[in-house]
Structure formats: structure tokens, C-alpha cells
Amino acid sequence: MTDHFDAIVVGAGPSGNAAAYVMAKAGLSVLQIDRGEYPGSKNVQGAILYSDALERIIPDFRDSAPLERHVVEQRFWMLSEKSHTGAQYRSDDFNEEKPNRYTILRAQFDKWFSKQVRAAGAILITETTVKDLVKNDAGKVIGVLTDREGGPIFADVVVLAEGVNGVVGQRAGLRPEIKPNHVALAVKETHFLPEETIRERFNLAGEEDGVVIEVIGSVSSGMVGTGFLYTNKESISIGVGCILSDFAQTRVPPYELLDRFKRHPSVAPLLKGAEMKEYVAHLIPEGGYDAIPTLTGDGWLIVGDAGQFVNAVHREGSNLAMTSGRLAAESLIQLKAEGKPVTNENLKLYRDKLADSFVMKDLKKYRKVPHLLERNRQLLTTYPSALNRAFQSFLRVDGVDKRTKEAEALRDLKKARGGWLRMASDLFKVARAWR
Amino acid sequence: MDEPIIEALEPPKPAPTGLNIVVCIKQVPDSAQIRVHPVTNTIMRQGVPTIINPYDLFALEEALRLRDEYGGQVTVLSMGPPMAEDALRRALGLGADKAVLITDRRFAGSDTLATSFALTAALTTLAEERPIDIVFTGKQTIDGDTAQVGPGIARRMGLNQLTYVSAIDSLDLAAQGIVVRRRSEGGVQVLRSKLPCLITMLEDTNTIRRGTVQDLLRAARADVTVWSAEQAGVEDPMKCGLRGSPTVVKRVFAPSPRAEKAEMVTVEGKTPAQIGDALIDLLFARDPKLEAVVTAAAR
Ligand SMILES: Cc1cc2nc3c(=O)[nH]c(=O)nc-3n(C[C@H](O)[C@H](O)[C@H](O)COP(=O)(O)OP(=O)(O)OC[C@H]3O[C@@H](n4cnc5c(N)ncnc54)[C@H](O)[C@@H]3O)c2cc1C
Ligand SMILES: Cc1cc2nc3c(=O)[nH]c(=O)nc-3n(C[C@H](O)[C@H](O)[C@H](O)COP(=O)(O)OP(=O)(O)OC[C@H]3O[C@@H](n4cnc5c(N)ncnc54)[C@H](O)[C@@H]3O)c2cc1C
Numbered sequence: 141m142t143d144h145f146d147a148i149v150v151g152a153g154p155s156g157n158a159a160a161y162v163m164a165k166a167g168l169s170v171l172q173i174d175r176g177e178y179p180g181s182k183n184v185q186g187a188i189l190y191s192d193a194l195e196r197i198i199p200d201f202r203d204s205a206p207l208e209r210h211v212v213e214q215r216f217w218m219l220s221e222k223s224h225t226g227a228q229y230r231s232d233d234f235n236e237e238k239p240n241r242y243t244i245l246r247a248q249f250d251k252w253f254s255k256q257v258r259a260a261g262a263i264l265i266t267e268t269t270v271k272d273l274v275k276n277d278a279g280k281v282i283g284v285l286t287d288r289e290g291g292p293i294f295a296d297v298v299v300l301a302e303g304v305n306g307v308v309g310q311r312a313g314l315r316p317e318i319k320p321n322h323v324a325l326a327v328k329e330t331h332f333l334p335e336e337t338i339r340e341r342f343n344l345a346g347e348e349d350g351v352v353i354e355v356i357g358s359v360s361s362g363m364v365g366t367g368f369l370y371t372n373k374e375s376i377s378i379g380v381g382c383i384l385s386d387f388a389q390t391r392v393p394p395y396e397l398l399d400r401f402k403r404h405p406s407v408a409p410l411l412k413g414a415e416m417k418e419y420v421a422h423l424i425p426e427g428g429y430d431a432i433p434t435l436t437g438d439g440w441l442i443v444g445d446a447g448q449f450v451n452a453v454h455r456e457g458s459n460l461a462m463t464s465g466r467l468a469a470e471s472l473i474q475l476k477a478e479g480k481p482v483t484n485e486n487l488k489l490y491r492d493k494l495a496d497s498f499v500m501k502d503l504k505k506y507r508k509v510p511h512l513l514e515r516n517r518q519l520l521t522t523y524p525s526a527l528n529r530a531f532q533s534f535l536r537v538d539g540v541d542k543r544t545k546e547a548e549a550l551r552d553l554k555k556a557r558g559g560w561l562r563m564a565s566d567l568f569k570v571a572r573a574w575r
Numbered sequence: 576m577d578e579p580i581i582e583a584l585e586p587p588k589p590a591p592t593g594l595n596i597v598v599c600i601k602q603v604p605d606s607a608q609i610r611v612h613p614v615t616n617t618i619m620r621q622g623v624p625t626i627i628n629p630y631d632l633f634a635l636e637e638a639l640r641l642r643d644e645y646g647g648q649v650t651v652l653s654m655g656p657p658m659a660e661d662a663l664r665r666a667l668g669l670g671a672d673k674a675v676l677i678t679d680r681r682f683a684g685s686d687t688l689a690t691s692f693a694l695t696a697a698l699t700t701l702a703e704e705r706p707i708d709i710v711f712t713g714k715q716t717i718d719g720d721t722a723q724v725g726p727g728i729a730r731r732m733g734l735n736q737l738t739y740v741s742a743i744d745s746l747d748l749a750a751q752g753i754v755v756r757r758r759s760e761g762g763v764q765v766l767r768s769k770l771p772c773l774i775t776m777l778e779d780t781n782t783i784r785r786g787t788v789q790d791l792l793r794a795a796r797a798d799v800t801v802w803s804a805e806q807a808g809v810e811d812p813m814k815c816g817l818r819g820s821p822t823v824v825k826r827v828f829a830p831s832p833r834a835e836k837a838e839m840v841t842v843e844g845k846t847p848a849q850i851g852d853a854l855i856d857l858l859f860a861r862d863p864k865l866e867a868v869v870t871a872a873a874r
Contacts, residue, residue, distance in 0.1 A: 143792055171792075178624065265668075265791040290788030 145171045147472060148284055148295040149262075150270045150308055152179035154458040155444025156301030157253040158197050158465030164262035166473045171293065172262050173286065175269040180250025186330055186370055186377030188352065189242045189249065193459035197466055198256060202238065206248040208372040209350030210239030213342075217406070218524035219357035219367070224406045225527050235349070243350050243370045243377070245330075273298060273312040273440065280483075281312070281439030297439055297472055297482040301465060304425045304445040314440060315433035320385035321514060322427025322448070324365060327394040328379030329402075331414035335374050341410055342371055354455065357524030359401050361392055364513045364520065367401050368455065369410070375417060376410070378402065381424055383514070394421060426452040429507040435494070436487035443468045449499055453506050460499045467493040508573035516569060518557060523566075526553045591705055593647025594748070596638045598671070598711040599694055599728070600631040600653050602662035603718045627662045630713030632669075632783040634776040637743060638711050639670045639784065645748055647708075648672040650701065654682055654693050660799050667794035668786045674797065675701065679804040684817030687719070691727025692814045693807065698732060700808035709753075710773040714739060725775035735772040741780050746770075 149160045152174035160172045188211070194201050213230035234240065258264055274283040274292045283294035300309045304323060309315040335347050342351045355367035365382030380397050387394060402411055425431065425448040432449075435442045443449075444461035451460060471490035472482065480486050494500050513519060530549035557563050604623045627635075638649045650673040651666040653659050663674035677697045685693065698710060710732070715722035729736035737755050744754040744765065751770040756763050758777055786794070804815055813819060842857055844850035859866040 143789075181624075263792065263795040265788075265795060268788075268791065286788060288785060288788050288791070290790075293788060293792075 143171075143293050145169045145263075145293070145295040146476060147171070147297050147299055148173065148293060149299040149301055150284065151301035151303055151306065151444070151446075152176070152254055152257075152264065152266075153250065153301060153303055153444060153461065154253070155446075155449075155461035155465040156299065157250070157257050158193075158462040159299050159301060159443055159469045160262045160264075160465075161197060161253075161257045161260050162466050162469035163472060164257065164260040166469075167261075168473065168476060170262035171295065172257065172264045173268050173270055173284070174264070174266050176266060178251060178266055179254035179264070180247040186243060186245050186328070186372050186375070187249075187458060188370065188455070189244045190456060190459035191238065191240050191242065193462040193466075195238075197462060205252050206244065208243040208245060209344075209348055210234065211241040211243065211352050212344070212349045213351045215351065215353040217353060217355045217357070218527055219355055219359045219404065219406070220525040220528040221358055222405055223528040223532065224355075224357075224404075225524070225531050241352075243352070243372050245372060245375075270302075270308050271311075273308060273314075275312075275439075279438060281437065284308075296476075297441065299465075299468055299472075300440060300442045300446050301444050301461075302446050304423045304448075306446050309433075309440075309442060309446060314437060315442065315446070318423075318425065318448075319427065319431070320388060321383055322425065322431040322510075323384050324381040324424045324426045324452070325384045325387055325394055325421060326379055326381030326424050327398050327419070327421045328377060329398065329416055329420075330372075330418040331376045331378065331411055332374060332417050333376060333411075333414045337413070338371050338374070338376065344371070347373065355401075356520055357528075358521070359397075359404075360520060361390070361397055361400070362517060362521050363387065363390055363392070364517065366455075369407070376414060378407075378411070383426065384423070395419075424452070424457065425450045426510060428452065428510045429500075429503040430510075432503070436490060437484045439482055441468055441487055441490055449503065451502050451506065453509055454502075456502075460502075463497060463499050464494060467497060467499075506573070512569055512573045516566060519566065519570065522556045523553075526556050591647070594641055594645050594708045594746075595647055595650075595705050596642060596709045596711065597650045597652050597698060597701060597707055598631065598635050598638045598666075599724070600635065600651050600662060600666055600713075601628045601716050602626070602653065602655050602659040603628045603716055606717050625658070625661065627665060628713055628716045628718075630715060630717070630776070630778055632713075633778055633780050634711035634713050634774070635666060635669060635671065636781045636783045637740075637774075637776050638709070640781070641709070641743065641746065642672075645746060650675060652677070652694065652697055652701070654678070654685070654690060654697070657801075660801070663799050664794050664797070667797050667799075668791045669783060670786050670790050674799045675802060676799055677802045677804070677807040679807075679815075681804050681809075681812050681815045684820060685815065686820035686822035687721050687723040687727060688821060689815055689817075689819035691724045691731060692819060693804070693809060694724065695728050695731040696804075696809045697802065697807040698728065700802075700806075706771070708751075708770045710734065710771070712773070712775045714775050714777055722775070725773060729773035732773070735768045736775070737766055737768055737772055738775045739777050740774050741777045743774075 146168040147163055147170050149156045149172040152172055156172060160170050164170045212234040215226055215228040217224040217226040269287045270284045271287050272285045273281045274285055276282050281298050283292045284298055285292050302308055310317055350371040353369040359367035359380055360382050363382040363386035365380060367380040370377045380401050401407060425445050427448055432447055435447055443464040449460035449464050450457040468490050471493060475482060475486055529552060533545050533549055554560055602625050605626045609623050642649050649671045651663055651671045652675045653663055654677045657678050660676055663676055667674055677693060682693055712725035726736055739758045740755045741758050742756040746753045753770055754767045757766055804812060809815055840857060842850055842853035844853050
């Protein structure tokens with residue numbers, strides 16, 4: 141007998157887990173397939189978890205999920221070679237009963253999420269790579285082929301939750317190959333530090349409180365990219381990510397970029413004495429709205445990173461992944477209840493739900509940002525260093541009068557950017573992209 | 576007169592054919608991923624992935640091969656905490672037919688004596704259902720490393736024990752006999768034994784198969800039988816766990832490195848013989864006593 145499921149979910153990251161959980165909970169028969177040894181085995185990074193998206197799937201997740209710290213403070217840094225100018229926001233309001241953001245370690249979190257998925261009734265098979273989709277004569281997707289013996293497995297729908305560089309959709313001709321200027325390559329390390337040291341260094345009241353630092357400027361060495369640093373319970377996650385095509389062009393090795401970041405005088409003291417535990421490199425889809433592939437077809441749909449659902453400006457990904465997974469599941473549950481087949485036409489339901497959600501709205505809002513940054517690198521180089529110079533001159537007491545200092549700072553900025561007109565146009569472009 | 580009562584007999588079950596094999600597997604921390612806490616220098620077990628003791632996979636594969644050739648069933652048996660069910664499910668995905676976990680607070684802290692006692696009880700209970708032809712274990716584990724559990728079971732169950740087996744040459748179901756190769760010091764022994772027997776399998780003797788899609792689906796859906804000490808047939812709980820374990824770990828420490836430094840010596844020579852002679856001259860020059868001992872022994 142061949143096996144037939146209501147749905148097959150390819151991938152056990154946040155998007156696949158969300159989709160499988162919601163469907164299984166509603167009584168659909170769900171098979172989830174991941175190539176890793178166990179869910180999360182390929183996702184060994186620290187990250188920010190946005191509570192809201194998960195809360196809508198598992199309301200009481202805080203009772204059992206492995207959470208590191210909740211974020212009470214956010215720092216934004218503009219880096220130049222030896223300085224940083226920053227803004228920070230900290231609030232005791234973030235010490236709420238149900239905190240809004242947490243730092244997590246993905247390996248542990250994904251494992252926990254997967255356990256909930258199985259408890260909800262989905263079947264998971266691991267160490268199994270989906271090789272291809274099976275289509276019927278009419279071109280409708282009816283199942284998957286794996287790298288194991290035993291033939292195809294069939295389902296009414298295949299949910300592609302295979303992440304940014306998943307090749308199943310590409311191989312089946314459902315989505316185009318990703319372009320190097322539509323993905324960032326992020327390298328990240330986890331550094332071990334005793335809990336008390338983290339608390340002291342980041343001025344934290346408790347072992348549950350955490351800090352996030354977001355960095356632009358010299359951290360990306362002229363490429364389009366950002367750096368970040370999070371505090372976990374007993375470790376610090378630090379990394380940089382830049383557009384892949386920029387790495388290819390500048391030939392700067394990613395780990396060297398990260399090393400420079402770690403040696404920066406503003407960063408080095410935070411990491412002093414820490415022991416490096418893990419090093420990972422991973423792609424992040426950052427092409428934004430215009431890079432989103434076709435999301436549905438007869439018998440299949442795409443969720444999560446595979447659909448380019450990442451808001452690079454706000455460094456949000458897993459929440460878009462979970463939300464798209466949930467919306468896909470809810471759509472499929474409804475189709476099943478109404479006895480409707482999973483056709484591209486009927487999947488308009490999913491496309492509409494997505495369009496109505498923050499996922500598509502935010503991606504649309506920042507639609508122009510990827511293009512803007514790609515074409516206006518000065519935004520990430522000239523301005524941060526000019527700003528740092530200006531601040532230094534402003535603070536240094538050296539017998540020069542203040543008016544002269546201000547004029548110098550402005551002249552410096554004008555010179556760096558080559559004229560006021562250029563600056564005005566930069567401002568206009570940023571405002572337009574942000575709107 | 577009453578009608579004669581005709582007993583409604585269930586149709587007799589077909590007698591089970593083929594071999595009944597049980598493979599003992601242990602879930603162990605993946606030693607490749609164990610981390611030492613940089614501050615307290617203790618092993619951080621939390622978050623360390625667990626795996627099936629790698630040696631046990633050679634036992635499992637050998638059992639599956641015998642089943643495929645002679646028919647029958649392979650049951651995997653483990654003693655451990657509830658999460659050891661993961662290891663058993665994995666074994667089902669590799670092709671095992673049934674899985675039994677014996678888990679009980681009273682098993683905690685078992686040394687090899689108590690472990691083989693508990694496993695023997697479970698094996699005996701399993702054998703009541705259907706006599707066992709072969710019990711397999713791995714040669715040893717990667718965390719305890721004692722290689723005692725297999726022989727301990729064999730002794731208790733009164734089974735012939737075939738240890739360090741590198742290959743199974745032949746098996747005769749009708750005559751209840753088996754011929755195996757066993758690695759021993761100085762050579763390979765070919766042993767013939769009666770069934771039932773216990774085999775501890777040597778490493779690198781085969782390659783564990785990849786289960787098929789159907790194996791994995793079956794494993795994901797299968798119920799792992801979970802037994803408490805009582806259900807496993809343990810009669811004397813004093814022989815279990817910490818209380819049944821005479822072994823006491825007094826201290827764990829990393830041996831300090833030897834004081835004397837190793838040194839690399841270089842000698843010249845055109846042929847291997849010349850190099851060898853030059854090396855021996857050098858060593859003898861350094862240590863005249865060694866020369867006396869060696870030349871005396873050579874005479
Ligand atoms: C360095 C870095 C930092 C990040 N930080 C954050 C953050 O702080 N907050 C945040 O919200 N987001 C962050 N993101 C983004 C976030 O990680 C992703 O958006 C999210 O993981 C997407 O989830 P997903 O389920 O779509 O894909 P993934 O998490 O990539 O999961 C895909 C899964 O599919 C499996 N798979 C792929 N192909 C196959 C196949 N053929 N057969 C079987 N299985 C397959 C993979 O093994 C994998 O488990 C970060 C990303 C990176 C790289
Ligand atoms: C000196 C010493 C002190 C110890 N102290 C403690 C302690 O205080 N607390 C504690 O929890 N542990 C302790 N252990 C570990 C525990 O005693 C052993 O892990 C356990 O008894 C099995 O022995 P082993 O791992 O050496 O197995 P081996 O004899 O090397 O294993 C041979 C084979 O037996 C089978 N087997 C072994 N164990 C199992 C099992 N549980 N289920 C199924 N099959 C199995 C497998 O097929 C395995 O390949 C100690 C070990 C030693 C050596």
C-alpha cells in the first residue's frame with residue numbers, strides 16, 4: 141500500500157513547524173520531512189524570537205520553550221573604524237509578564253518546536269532529503285520523492301518550507317534560482333561567557349534580561365550589510381551579514397569581516413575572555429518584495445524563507461516564516477473542510493491571507509530598500525564615518541570655537557558626499573524607500 | 576439433553592517461523608559533541624545530542640541481515656530514561672520490527688552488574704512470549720566502555736557467549752547451530768555453537784543500512800513497548816539501580832601529562848636497513864643498558 145497524507149511539509153524550520161503544527165492540531169494527516177539528523181541540527185545559531193507570531197500558534201509557549209533572555213534594551217550603532225555613534229532604548233516596560241522578544245538558540249528551539257508538532261499528531265521523518273516533486277499528467281503536484289528507497293509518498297498538497305536555498309521548488313521549476321544580489325551571507329559565532337559576566341557587562345538586572353545591538357557602518361566594509369550582537373543566557377551571539385554579490389565582488393572573506401568586527405574597540409571589551417563555541421554561515425533572503433517567487437500552484441505552496449519572507453530592515457525572519465506557515469495551514473484546513481481540491485485557484489485563499497497580513501504589508505513597505513542600498517552604498521559608509529567625526533569634533537575641547545566646529549563638520553560631510561544636492565537626494569531617497 | 580458444547584476455538588496461530596532475535600542498544604551522548612564547561616570544567620550533558628551507541632549498530636545490522644535471510648523478527652531492547660525511546664524509534668527506522676524500553680526510577684545509577692541483571696529480566700520476559708534464538712549486543716559502549724554487559728547477560732541466561740564476533744559464517748535453523756568468526760589475540764577463531772546464544776559484535780564488520788521510506792513511516796507510527804521494572808519481570812528490586820550496583824566511582828580526573836618530554840630524533844641513511852641501523856646505534860648510544868638487554872636476548 142502506498143501512503144497518502146493530507147499534506148507533506150518539506151522542512152522543519154520555523155515555517156514548516158508552524159504549518160505542520162496547525163494542520164495536525166486540526167486533525168489533518170501531516171507528514172513532515174527534514175534532511176537534518178534532527179530538527180534544528182542545521183540551525184545552530186542564536187536568534188531573536190518574536191513572541192507574537194508564535195503566540196498565535198502555541199499561546200502558552202513560554203511554559204515549555206527553551207528561551208534565553210527577553211530583550212529589555214536595543215542599541216543602534218553607527219560604526220566607523222575606531223568609533224561608534226549610537227542610540228539606545230531601554231525600558232522597564234519590556235519586563236512584562238509576557239515579554240515581546242526573546243533571544244533563543246535555534247538548535248534547542250527548533251527541537252522543542254518539533255516536539256510540539258509531533259505531539260499534535262504530525263509524523264516526522266528526518267535524515268531524509270526530498271529530491272523532487274511528483275506531478276500527475278495534468279501537472280498537479282501529488283507527492284514527493286526522497287533520497288530513500290521505497291518510492292514516492294503522496295499527498296493532497298506539498299508545503300515547501302525548505303528555506304532560502306532549498307532546491308526542491310527550483311528543481312521542479314516552481315521557483316527561480318535565487319540571485320546573488322537577493323541573498324545575504326551571514327556569518328555568526330557563539331561565544332561562551334559566565335552568566336554573571338554577561339549581566340555585568342551589559343548592565344542587566346537579572347539573568348532573564350537581555351540586550352540586542354544592531355550595527356551599520358564600517359562593520360560591512362563598504363558592502364551592503366549589517367552586524368549584530370545578542371546576549372543569551374551564557375553566551376553571546378555575534379555576526380555580520382552582507383549581500384552575497386558584494387562578497388563576490390570585494391573578495392573579502394566573511395570570517396575576516398567578522399574578525400574585524402570583533403576586534404573593534406567598541407566590541408572587543410564585550411567579548412573579552414569569551415570562548416568561541418560555534419561558527420556558522422547561512423544565507424538570508426534579502427531581495428524583499430520584488431524577489432518573492434510565485435507562491436502557489438496546483439497541489440503546492442511556499443512558506444517562509446523559501447518565499448523570501450524576510451524583513452531585512454528589522455531583522456525579522458522567523459516570525460514571517462511562522463506566520464506564513466500558519467496562514468498556509470489555515471487555508472488548507474478551510475479547503476479540506478469545504479471539500480475543495482488544492483488547486484492554484486483555490487489557494488487564492490492563502491495568497492489573500494498573506495496579502496492581508498503584516499508579512500506582505502511590511503515587505504511591500506520596504507520594497508525599495510534593497511535597491512536603494514545596493515545603488516547608494518554611501519548611506520552605509522560616508523554618513524556613519526562623517527557622523528562619528530562630527531561627534532568627536534563636537535565633544536573634543538581644543539580651543540576651537542563651536543561655530544567653527546559646526547561649520548567644519550558640515551563642510552566635511554558636504555565634501556565626503558560631493559555636494560549638498562547629493563545629500564538632499566539621499567535624504568529624499570531614504571524617505572521614499574521608508575514610506 | 577443439552578446440546579454438546581462445541582468450543583469456539585480460535586483458529587490456531589501459525590507457528591512463528593524464522594529467527595527470534597533481540598538486540599540490546601544503549602542511548603549514549605554523542606561524544607563528538609560533548610562540551611566541557613570552561614568555568615567549572617564539568618561535562619555539559621544538557622543539550623548534547625544523544626545517539627545509539629555506535630557499536631550497537633553493527634549488532635543491529637548483523638541481526639537484520641540474519642532476519643532478511645532466514646525470516647523472523649528483530650526486537651530492539653534498551654534500558655534507560657524515557658527519552659531513550661528516541662534511540663529505539665531510530666532503530667525501528669533502520670528496520671527493526673519491535674522495540675521495548677525498560678525504564679524505571681529504580682534503574683537509575685545502574686552499573687554493569689545491575690544493567691545486565693535488568694536486561695536479563697526483560698529478555699526472560701520476552702522469551703516467554705517466544706523463545707529467543709540470538710541475543711546481540713555491541714562489543715562495548717562509548718560512554719561506559721566496560722564491555723561487560725553482554726557477557727553478564729549470557730552468564731545469567733545460561734547462553735553460550737560468542738564475543739568479539741567479526742562475521743557469521745553460517746547458521747542452520749533446523750540443526751540450531753551457528754558458526755562465527757571471532758577475533759582473538761594472534762588470530763581469528765572459527766567457533767561453532769548451539770542456538771540460543773549471545774553474540775557481541777565487533778566494530779567495522781558491516782555498514783548499517785538506510786531504512787526505506789516505509790521503515791521510517793512505520794517507526795514514526797509504531798508504539799514502543801515501555802515496561803517498568805515490575806513489568807520487565809524484575810523480582811528483586813534490590814538488585815537494580817544504585818542499590819544493586821557495587822561499583823562506586825570514587826573520583827574522576829584527567830591524568831596529568833608525563834613529566835619527561837618526548838623528543839624527535841633524525842637519522843640519515845639511504846636504505847631502510849641503513850636507517851634502521853643508524854637509529855639503533857643512536858638509541859644504544861643514549862641508553863647503554865638497553866643495548867645489554869637486547870643483545871643478551873638476541874643470544
Ligand atoms: C545569521 C542569521 C541570523 C538570523 N537572525 C534572525 C533573528 O534574529 N530573528 C529572526 O526572526 N530571524 C532571523 N534570521 C532569519 C531566520 O533564521 C529565517 O527567516 C527562518 O529560519 C526561516 O525559517 P524557514 O522555516 O522558512 O527556513 P529554515 O529555518 O531555513 O528551515 C528550512 C528547513 O528545511 C530543511 N530542508 C531544506 N531542503 C530540504 C529538502 N530538500 N528535504 C528535506 N528538508 C529540507 C532544512 O534542513 C531546514 O531544517 C536569521 C538568519 C540568519 C542566517
Ligand atoms: C566505573 C564506572 C562507574 C559508573 N558509575 C555510574 C553511575 O554512578 N551512574 C550511572 O548512571 N552510570 C554509571 N556508570 C555507567 C554505567 O554503569 C554503564 O554505562 C552501564 O552499566 C552499562 O555499561 P557499559 O556502558 O560499560 O556497557 P558495555 O558493557 O560496554 O556495553 C556492551 C553492550 O551492552 C549493551 N548495553 C549496555 N547498556 C545497555 C542498556 N542500558 N540498555 C541496553 N543495552 C545495553 C549494548 O549492546 C552494549 O554495546 C559507570 C560506569 C563505570 C565503568
